Amino acid sequence: MSHKTALVTGASEGIGLEFCKLLAARGYHLILVSRRQALLQEIAQQLEERHPGIRCTVIAADLAQPQAAETLFNKVKAQQLQVDFLINNAGLLQNGFFVKLSLAKQEAMMQVNVVALTCLTHLFANDMASRKSGHILNLASTAAWMPIPNENVYAATKAFVLSFTQALADEMAALNSGVTISALCPGYTATKMMDNPDQGATLKISSDMMMAPAVVAEIGLSGCLAGKVTIIPGLSNKFVTLLSHLLPKMTFAKILGAFYRKNLV
Numbered sequence: 343m344s345h346k347t348a349l350v351t352g353a354s355e356g357i358g359l360e361f362c363k364l365l366a367a368r369g370y371h372l373i374l375v376s377r378r379q380a381l382l383q384e385i386a387q388q389l390e391e392r393h394p395g396i397r398c399t400v401i402a403a404d405l406a407q408p409q410a411a412e413t414l415f416n417k418v419k420a421q422q423l424q425v426d427f428l429i430n431n432a433g434l435l436q437n438g439f440f441v442k443l444s445l446a447k448q449e450a451m452m453q454v455n456v457v458a459l460t461c462l463t464h465l466f467a468n469d470m471a472s473r474k475s476g477h478i479l480n481l482a483s484t485a486a487w488m489p490i491p492n493e494n495v496y497a498a499t500k501a502f503v504l505s506f507t508q509a510l511a512d513e514m515a516a517l518n519s520g521v522t523i524s525a526l527c528p529g530y531t532a533t534k535m536m537d538n539p540d541q542g543a544t545l546k547i548s549s550d551m552m553m554a555p556a557v558v559a560e561i562g563l564s565g566c567l568a569g570k571v572t573i574i575p576g577l578s579n580k581f582v583t584l585l586s587h588l589l590p591k592m593t594f595a596k597i598l599g600a601f602y603r604k605n606l607v
């Protein structure tokens with residue numbers, strides 16, 4: 343059983359919480375990161391009880407704050423923890439007409455989805471490369487593959503994550519760094535993100551169109567540990583990303599725009 347350490351951002355619920363359960367079952371020590379410290383502490387206690395031998399450390403952080411990644415990295419170092427597996431999972435979503443959505447919330451989304459993810463990757467990838475071993479898994483989305491009207495900034499942040507991760511995977515291999523880096527591209531997944539009043543609007547779609555977060559996390563984790571760079575869970579999500587290559591971008595954008603405007607409430 344492995345006793346390496348994994349740091350998961352957005353560990354308090356959704357796909358992030360499922361990553362933590364799976365990693366704990368594989369014997370990883372965990373560093374759980376999100377804003378809700380008390381909830382993370384409860385989760386840490388439950389995981390330690392369920393998986394004797396693993397150690398969970400809670401670090402509360404608001405990744406929408408500038409410098410949050412550096413502060414988090416310094417806290418990990420101050421506790422003399424070594425991160426063998428980084429999962430940049432925390433993410434925010436805003437739905438609606440760009441000009442009508444709060445600019446502050448869009449900025450927070452870019453900070454969490456793009457800036458914090460990039461900074462954490464830089465800090466921990468360097469550390470891992472110096473030890474010639476490590477894994478990084480970045481949460482992109484099927485939204486990364488296409489422009490999505492009425493969810494346009496979110497889709498653009500995920501396009502950044504996908505492009506950044508794919509290119510960095512090649513760089514890390516060229517450096518013989520021993521560090522693998524992967525992008526996970528889930529489609530609709532049944533978490534709070536699919537029904538969160540703080541996100542401008544909610545996309546009303548049938549639950550049949552959503553995957554379970556535990557399934558998404560398992561596919562992401564095993565794909566990353568197997569060294570896959572781009573991981574797309576589920577056949578229908580693979581089909582959507584294939585369509586994004588076949589259709590002109592603006593044709594796809596028009597179809598998606600009509601779908602989102604009909605189903606956002």
Ligand SMILES: NC(=O)c1ccc[n+]([C@@H]2O[C@H](COP(=O)([O-])OP(=O)(O)OC[C@H]3O[C@@H](n4cnc5c(N)ncnc54)[C@H](OP(=O)(O)O)[C@@H]3O)[C@@H](O)[C@H]2O)c1
Nearest residue numbers: 352354355356357376377378404405433483530531533535
């Ligand atoms: N659900 C989907 O359909 C779907 C599809 C494709 C991709 N994804 C991606 O998958 C990832 C996880 O999504 P999810 O559906 O599991 O989301 P979720 O259920 O809404 O959970 C989001 C997590 O991020 C944390 N978080 C939010 N803002 C934060 C901040 N400012 N600082 C630190 N942590 C923060 C939350 O914890 P606190 O509230 O405790 O801070 C929570 O643990 C995201 O990157 C998302 O974009 C999701």
